[in-house]
Amino acid sequence: xxxxxxxxxxxxxxxxxxxxxxxxxxxxxxxxxxxxxxxxxxxxxxxxxxxxxxxxxxxxxxxxxxxxxxxxxxxxxxxxxxxxxxxxxxxxxxxxxxxxxxxxxxxxxxxxxxxxxxxxxxxxxxxxxxxxxxxxxxxxxxxxxxxxxxxxxxxxxxxx
Amino acid sequence: xxxxxxxxxxxxxxxxxxxxxxxxxxxxxxxxxxxxxxxxxxxxxxxxxxxxxxxxxxxxxxxxxxxxxxxxxxxxxxxxxxxxxxxxxxxxxxxxxxxxxxxxxxxxxxxxxxxxxxxxxxxxxxxxxxxxxxxxxxxxxxxxxxxxxxxxxxxxxxxxxxxxxxxxxxxxxxxxxxxxxxxxxxxxxxxxxxxxxxxxxxxxxxxxxxxxxxxxxxxxxxxxxxxxxxxxxxxxxxxxxxxxxxxxxxxxxxxxxxxxxxxxxxxxxxxxxxxxxxxxxxxx
Numbered sequence: 001x002x003x004x005x006x007x008x009x010x011x012x013x014x015x016x017x018x019x020x021x022x023x024x025x026x027x028x029x030x031x032x033x034x035x036x037x038x039x040x041x042x043x044x045x046x047x048x049x050x051x052x053x054x055x056x057x058x059x060x061x062x063x064x065x066x067x068x069x070x071x072x073x074x075x076x077x078x079x080x081x082x083x084x085x086x087x088x089x090x091x092x093x094x095x096x097x098x099x100x101x102x103x104x105x106x107x108x109x110x111x112x113x114x115x116x117x118x119x120x121x122x123x124x125x126x127x128x129x130x131x132x133x134x135x136x137x138x139x140x141x142x143x144x145x146x147x148x149x150x151x152x153x154x155x156x157x158x159x160x
Numbered sequence: 161x162x163x164x165x166x167x168x169x170x171x172x173x174x175x176x177x178x179x180x181x182x183x184x185x186x187x188x189x190x191x192x193x194x195x196x197x198x199x200x201x202x203x204x205x206x207x208x209x210x211x212x213x214x215x216x217x218x219x220x221x222x223x224x225x226x227x228x229x230x231x232x233x234x235x236x237x238x239x240x241x242x243x244x245x246x247x248x249x250x251x252x253x254x255x256x257x258x259x260x261x262x263x264x265x266x267x268x269x270x271x272x273x274x275x276x277x278x279x280x281x282x283x284x285x286x287x288x289x290x291x292x293x294x295x296x297x298x299x300x301x302x303x304x305x306x307x308x309x310x311x312x313x314x315x316x317x318x319x320x321x322x323x324x325x326x327x328x329x330x331x332x333x334x335x336x337x338x339x340x341x342x343x344x345x346x347x348x349x350x351x352x353x354x355x356x357x358x359x360x361x362x363x364x365x366x367x368x369x370x371x372x373x374x375x376x377x378x379x380x381x382x383x384x385x386x387x388x389x390x391x392x393x394x395x396x397x398x399x400x401x402x403x404x405x406x407x408x409x410x411x412x413x414x415x416x417x418x419x420x421x422x423x424x425x426x427x428x429x430x431x432x433x434x435x436x437x438x439x440x441x442x443x444x
Binding site for chain 2 (some may be wrong): 002018020025042043044046049054055056057058060061062063065066068078086109112113127128130131132155
């Protein structure tokens with residue numbers, strides 16, 4: 001069985017993994033990172049989105065062995081010292097969730113789209129979230145939240 | 161679902177990967193995995209071994225080589241669509257790539273992977289076919305060029321032989337005077353094309369000198385709309401374009417699925433070809 005080394009939310013793990021083990025199952029069932037949900041089983045919904053070496057990836061469509069040596073950030077690794085990441089806070093403030101199932105993936109995709117455009121237009125946000133489905137139809141508030149989160153993240157960068 | 165069991169080999173060299181594939185016809189190449197892993201999870205594919213070429217050096221990157229652009233097979237969709245070389249020299253490739261799936265999938269999915277996968281509903285096969293790309297296959301015996309017209313054999317089937325790996329694709333530069341458009345019709349932003357049309361048009365003095373048209377999801381392979389290409393030759397950009405596009409579904413055998421029946425796809429092919437040609441020709 002292949003042995004992999006993987007850093008998840010800042011902690012380094014060594015794990016023996018069956019080749020067919022999906023990254024999302026490693027995260028949830030081995031490492032207890034249940035903040036990352038499994039949504040669709042067809043790689044459509046984006047609920048399981050994490051950062052893999054700094055870029056968004058659907059963790060249901062990555063084998064754990066492919067992530068050997070990689071750095072993974074899940075929704076659980078975003079906040080610091082018990083406080084929420086600005087994007088999480090913006091989702092909270094703008095009521096950008098109803099059932100909340102899509103939220104971890106939405107937040108990760110939102111942070112990812114800011115890499116290319118730190119001050120995105122509504123259209124850029126909507127395109128950036130194309131891989132993430134919200135079945136409570138909360139997109140209007142999600143777009144507002146991403147805009148607010150982007151502004152707050154920009155301010156933090158400017159003031160720090 | 162959890163995939164069925166398979167063995168895993170992370171290849172350290174292209175030679176090792178080719179050997180592994182040559183010795184077991186049920187082994188399969190794992191590139192970005194964005195098409196393959198969903199198939200495995202739905203248990204539609206049962207490879208004995210996955211040969212992971214994800215860390216091989218030299219298979220990734222875009223290069224301007226004078227009369228053509230070389231795109232390494234492991235170059236991700238995200239890299240392709242942002243590449244200044246691709247955007248300048250073969251913008252049709254960048255346009256179509258930007259419509260593939262969604263950002264997270266484009267971070268991992270690869271140019272060569274989606275071509276070798278050979279899904280006629282994928283956006284890139286029709287584009288590379290329309291641009292007369294050349295596929296570069298590597299094996300233990302060396303390198304072999306495969307013209308796009310001979311690469312796509314059937315549904316999910318290419319002319320790559322056992323033991324061959326797609327290393328890259330050469331996209332010829334068409335030069336000055338060409339306009340491009342990829343017109344995709346789908347139900348949701350990230351979905352496969354119900355029908356897609358890749359168009360490249362060369363204009364001269366207000367008329368169409370040459371047109372190239374590739375069709376997505378109009379048969380078991382990507383197709384060229386040769387009848388449209390012939391009908392458009394010499395046509396003034398204007399009212400005569402629409403009748404020429406009526407031939408778009410000629411020689412196609414579009415699939416039936418829950419999104420569309422063949423007759424509807426034939427209708428779409430004509431409408432989308434007209435739109436794609438109009439936009440590629442810069443018509444108002």
